[in-house]
Amino acid sequence: MKEHLNKTVQFLKERGFGTPEVGIILGTGLGQLTEAIEIEVEVSYNHIPYFPTATVEFHQGKFLFGTLSGKKVVVMQGRFHVYEGYSMQDVTYPVRIMEQLGIKTLLVSNAAGAINLNFKKGELMLIDDHINLQGTSPLAFKGVSQLGERFADMSAPYDLTINKKLKTIAKEKGIKLHEGVYVSVVGPQLETRAEYRMLKIIGADAVGMSTVPEVIVAKHLNLPVVAVSVLTDECDPDNLAPVNIKEIIAMAAKAEPQLVKLFSQLIKDL
Numbered sequence: 688m689k690e691h692l693n694k695t696v697q698f699l700k701e702r703g704f705g706t707p708e709v710g711i712i713l714g715t716g717l718g719q720l721t722e723a724i725e726i727e728v729e730v731s732y733n734h735i736p737y738f739p740t741a742t743v744e745f746h747q748g749k750f751l752f753g754t755l756s757g758k759k760v761v762v763m764q765g766r767f768h769v770y771e772g773y774s775m776q777d778v779t780y781p782v783r784i785m786e787q788l789g790i791k792t793l794l795v796s797n798a799a800g801a802i803n804l805n806f807k808k809g810e811l812m813l814i815d816d817h818i819n820l821q822g823t824s825p826l827a828f829k830g831v832s833q834l835g836e837r838f839a840d841m842s843a844p845y846d847l848t849i850n851k852k853l854k855t856i857a858k859e860k861g862i863k864l865h866e867g868v869y870v871s872v873v874g875p876q877l878e879t880r881a882e883y884r885m886l887k888i889i890g891a892d893a894v895g896m897s898t899v900p901e902v903i904v905a906k907h908l909n910l911p912v913v914a915v916s917v918l919t920d921e922c923d924p925d926n927l928a929p930v931n932i933k934e935i936i937a938m939a940a941k942a943e944p945q946l947v948k949l950f951s952q953l954i955k956d957l
């Protein structure tokens with residue numbers, strides 16, 4: 688993998704990717720942050736050597752480099768999911784690339800369902816901890832220890848200092864920011880009522896199909912990481928309406944301005 692990583696980084700450098708301080712992963716339906724960025728370069732995932740899609744299939748996502756709140760950032764607009772058929776290593780390959788480009792902090796966002804029914808759709812949740820229900824690990828491969836820590840520490844996966852900053856910013860800006868546990872599932876089907884009940888019992892506040900692999904790789908690389916969920920639907924097993932993906936995406940877009948405010952200010956304060 689090392690050789691591939693070097694070649695991908697070299698390609699991006701040649702395309703004008705400089706040295707970013709912060710990496711940002713934008714989740715499903717969350718593209719508005721890019722409007723606040725002075726973009727210098729953008730490249731479709733399909734054109735990046737050794738990126739998961741480069742030889743397989745079309746992917747809408749792109750990698751951006753530019754300035755946000757006075758800092759150089761690299762942004763993944765759209766991510767890879769296990770439910771698209773990618774391996775955990777594929778899904779997390781771009782995190783390794785961002786780290787090699789030089790980022791010092793990784794900010795992750797996602798759209799998630801609210802399991803904790805005190806949390807409402809359209810609100811944000813700071814991820815304080817997670818449960819991996821995706822069945823495997825992005826670190827479960829031969830040679831992983833040449834790239835970072837195999838037995839990555841998960842005692843506090845989300846950076847406590849930056850989380851504190853996010854909570855302060857939210858308070859100052861009047862943004863409602865819950866705090867809770869995110870559980871990752873494979874998907875792409877949504878959950879059954881029985882599954883929502885189980886997720887609540889095991890301690891989840893929100894459920895989604897991403898983020899956890901990326902956070903595990905960030906920890907393995909010793910990269911401070913924080914993550915925020917945009918809650919797009921309420922997962923009440925006793926009043927469960929059929930899912931409407933369009934509505935989920937629309938809700939993500941509606942809640943996103945709050946996330947943009949939060950991340951933009953955080954980057955200024957980092």
Ligand code: HPA
Nearest residue numbers: 798799800894895896919
């Ligand atoms: N389940 C899984 N993933 C999701 C959900 C959900 O209810 N909502 C948004 N992403």
